[in-house]
Amino acid sequence: EVQLVESGGGLVQPGGSLTLSCAASGFTFSNYAMSWVRQAPGKGLEWVSTFSGSGTSTYYADSVQGRFTVSRDNSKNTLFLQMNSLRAEDSAVYYCARERSHAPTDAFEIWGQGTMVTVSS
Amino acid sequence: DIQMTQSPSSLSASVGDRVTITCRASQGISNYLAWYQQKPGKVPKPLIYAASSLQSGVPSRFSGSGSGTDFTLTISSLQPEDVATYYCQKYNSVPLTFGGGTKVEIK
Numbered sequence: 001e002v003q004l005v006e007s008g009g010g011l012v013q014p015g016g017s018l019t020l021s022c023a024a025s026g027f028t029f030s031n032y033a034m035s036w037v038r039q040a041p042g043k044g045l046e047w048v049s050t051f052s053g054s055g056t057s058t059y060y061a062d063s064v065q066g067r068f069t070v071s072r073d074n075s076k077n078t079l080f081l082q083m084n085s086l087r088a089e090d091s092a093v094y095y096c097a098r099e100r101s102h103a104p105t106d107a108f109e110i111w112g113q114g115t116m117v118t119v120s121s
Numbered sequence: 122d123i124q125m126t127q128s129p130s131s132l133s134a135s136v137g138d139r140v141t142i143t144c145r146a147s148q149g150i151s152n153y154l155a156w157y158q159q160k161p162g163k164v165p166k167p168l169i170y171a172a173s174s175l176q177s178g179v180p181s182r183f184s185g186s187g188s189g190t191d192f193t194l195t196i197s198s199l200q201p202e203d204v205a206t207y208y209c210q211k212y213n214s215v216p217l218t219f220g221g222g223t224k225v226e227i228k
Contacts, residue, residue, distance in 0.1 A: 035217070037165075045157070045165065045208055047217040059215040062122075100170060105212045107155035107170035114164060 002026035002110055004096045009115030016086050016119070022079040022096030022112055029077040033099040033106060036070065036081050038092035039114075048094070049081065053102030064090075086119045093117075123148045125211055127220035133228045140196040142223045144209035149189045153213035156185055156194045159222075160205045168207075169194065201227055 008020040022034070036048040049070040050059045058070050069082040079096055093114040099106040124147040134140050144154065152172040157165040167176045169185040172192055182197040196203055204227055209220040 044206075044222045045159075045210075045219040047210075047215075047219065050215065050217065061216055095164065105153070105214055105217060107167065107210070107212055108157070108165075109167055109170075109176070111164045111166075 002098075004098060004110055004112035006094065006096050006112045006115040009094065009117045011118045011120065012086055013121050014087060014119055017082070017084045018086065018117060019083070020081040020094055020096075020115060020117070022081075024077045024079070024096075024098070027098070027110075029072075030074040031102055033102055033104050034072060034079045035097045035099060035108065036079075037095045037097055037108070037111075038090075038117075039095070040089070040092040043092075046092075050099075050104050051079065052104040053099070057104055059104060083117070086117075088119050091117060091119045122216055123150065123211060123213075123218060125209055125218050125220040127207075127209055127223050129223060130221065131224040131226070133226045134199050135228045136199055136201060138199045140199050140203075140225060142194045142207055142209075142225075144187075144192040144194070144220050146190045146192075146211055150211045150213040152188050153211055154185075154187065154192050155210045155212060156183075157208045157210065158203075158205045159208065165208065196225075199225070199227070 033053040035050040096112040097108040098110040154172045156169040159165045173185045
């Protein structure tokens, strides 16, 4: 079964850091681009970051550029999102998503269940 | 950056009605357009990619069309289980922008 399972969410103070993980199973992880998408409470979907399936290309939304870092460990079938200098507006459910191909820009085909990040003092 | 605008933001229709949601890109994106369905409290579900290709397992009452800047998602006969918010997304280039969503309810 193709599956994505996120972990690492929680409550963090403004200015703090958090690392999210996304464990993949049921497919050849290295063949696909992987992304993070977030959804603030009661709001719409916002693309956050993508790591291409081939090479080492990474892409970020302007809202997180310079604060968030996406990485992947293909040997462990895991995608990561290191989040630094967190702000209240970063509070959201963070979804891991697999794209349809290795290309850095493709439709999302598989979504994880999400992990909640709350930034508050 | 290219902006994605959905309309309407919400709609209410009767079971069996034909429902159409539009998505407009501020610049041409060819057919690099996807649609997702998100039921209340649930994970987004992929419906359509490449503007008109149905994802595996999606009921045939859903269809997509368009190219360039104007796209539509059509539900040919609205069912109670279709109550959800629908999002379009462009993926021709980063940023992979989503539309603001269209909430569909049963009248």
